[in-house]
Structures are given as C-alpha cells and as structure tokens.
Amino acid sequence: DAKTTQPNSMESNEEEPVHLPCNHSTISGTDYIHWYRQLPSQGPEYVIHGLTSNVNNRMASLAIAEDRKSSTLILHRATLRDAAVYYCILLNSGGSNYKLTFGKGTLLTVNP
Amino acid sequence: EPEVTQTPSHQVTQMGQEVILRCVPISNHLYFYWYRQILGQKVEFLVSFYNNEISEKSEIFDDQFSVERPDGSNFTLKIRSTKLEDSAMYFCASNEGRISGANVLTFGAGSRLTVL
Numbered sequence: 001d002a003k004t005t006q007p008n009s010m011e012s013n014e015e016e017p018v019h020l021p022c023n024h025s026t027i028s029g030t031d032y033i034h035w036y037r038q039l040p041s042q043g044p045e046y047v048i049h050g051l052t053s054n055v056n057n058r059m060a061s062l063a064i065a066e067d068r069k070s071s072t073l074i075l076h077r078a079t080l081r082d083a084a085v086y087y088c089i090l091l092n093s094g095g096s097n098y099k100l101t102f103g104k105g106t107l108l109t110v111n112p
Numbered sequence: 113e114p115e116v117t118q119t120p121s122h123q124v125t126q127m128g129q130e131v132i133l134r135c136v137p138i139s140n141h142l143y144f145y146w147y148r149q150i151l152g153q154k155v156e157f158l159v160s161f162y163n164n165e166i167s168e169k170s171e172i173f174d175d176q177f178s179v180e181r182p183d184g185s186n187f188t189l190k191i192r193s194t195k196l197e198d199s200a201m202y203f204c205a206s207n208e209g210r211i212s213g214a215n216v217l218t219f220g221a222g223s224r225l226t227v228l
Contacts, residue, residue, distance in 0.1 A: 032214055034216075038155070042221060042222070043116075043203045043222050044203070044205075044217075044219045046218065051214075091214075091215065092213050093213030093214070098207060099145060099157050099160050099168060102147075102154050102155040102156070102157075104154060
C-alpha cells in the first residue's frame with residue numbers, strides 16, 4: 001500500500017478553519033485519497049475522498065495538489081466535536097478488497 | 113442513516129475462554145471487515161469477507177480467529193481461546209463492494225474485549 005505522512009498532532013481554536021496536511025509522494029494514478037476520523041472511544045468515520053479534483057461535502061473540503069503528491073483536509077469552522085484523530089489513507093481502485101490501512105493519523109485538539 | 117451495529121459493547125472474559133463478537137452490517141453491503149485497536153495503538157486490519165469466504169487476512173488473524181456469516185444479516189468474529197493480548201476494541205465494517213477505489217467503509221461503534 002502506498003504510504004502517507006501526517007503530522008502527529010495539530011491544535012486549533014473553536015470556530016477557526018483547520019488545515020490538516022497529508023503527504024503521499026508515492027501515490028499512483030489509480031489511488032484514491034480517503035480521509036477518515038476517529039472520535040474518542042468511537043469507530044473510524046468516513047470524512048471525504050477524492051481522486052484528482054478538489055471535493056466538498058457537508059463535513060469538510062479536500063484540496064488535492066496538482067501533482068497529487070499531497071492533499072489537505074479543510075475543516076472550515078472547527079467545533080469541539082471535531083476533536084479526533086484524522087487519518088489520510090490511499091485506496092487503490094485496482095484492488096479487489098478495498099481494505100483500509102490505518103497509520104497513526106493526526107490528533108486534532110480543538111480549544112474552546 | 114444506515115448503521116453497522118455491534119454487540120456486545122463490552123465483554124469481559126477469562127483467559128482461555130471462547131468469545132463471539134457480533135455485527136450487523138448495512139443490509140445492501142457485500143464486503144465485511146473486522147479490525148482491532150489495542151488501547152493507544154493503531155487500528156489494525158484483521159480480515160475481510162466477501163461472498164461467504166475470507167478474501168484477505170492479516171498475520172494477526174491466526175487459527176484462534178474465525179469469521180462467519182451464519183444468516184443473511186449477522187457477521188461474527190470468534191476467538192477460540194482468548195489470550196491477554198486479545199484485549200482490544202474490535203470494529204466491524206462493511207462496504208457496498210463496488211469495483212472502485214471510491215468505496216467507503218462504514219464502521220460500527222466497536223466491541224471492547226477485556227481478557228483477564
């Protein structure tokens with residue numbers, strides 16, 4: 001599986017935007033970029049995914065670099081409920097299994 | 113919104129005992145997974161299941177583990193003889209199984225297993 005690199009932790013203030021970076025310099029042309037998060041004492045939760053173009057949904061935005069070697073998950077207005085571990089994961093469209101391989105992720109702390 | 117349901121939420125067992133963790137995946141999903149997370153560590157893949165058979169398993173998923181889809185709705189993980197190191201959160205997940213890297217996994221809330 002292609003690897004991703006994320007900062008161990010980040011801190012934000014409530015109601016401010018948060019930009020969570022992810023490097024994936026060995027990404028292949030058929031790898032989708034997925035973001036999941038894990039709130040305290042809960043299971044992982046899907047946030048957003050993309051292939052080449054930037055994506056928006058009700059939870060977040062995903063900005064993908066033109067060369068696709070990095071991406072940024074954007075939370076437009078952080079809330080206390082967004083405090084979680086955020087995982088950036090590559091998922092290959094050529095696979096038949098679609099299992100996710102989790103790294104350590106980024107622990108996001110949101111200050112009131 | 114459809115959910116993956118797991119039971120029990122917490123189970124305490126003695127070392128050497130058999131444990132069965134149960135999951136009800138989302139009804140139209142075709143791929144099923146078990147993951148585990150030891151306290152303070154990463155979420156680790158255990159096994160995936162498709163078309164009534166294991167499609168992939170990790171090194172963790174040894175002979176002490178088994179999975180089954182006994183009916184049209186449940187997906188179970190059995191640990192035959194639990195060890196202290198099996199203490200962890202176990203997460204079930206499912207996805208639609210479309211042939212695409214855009215597949216999204218939906219996870220359950222987890223079952224906490226404590227082995228004494």
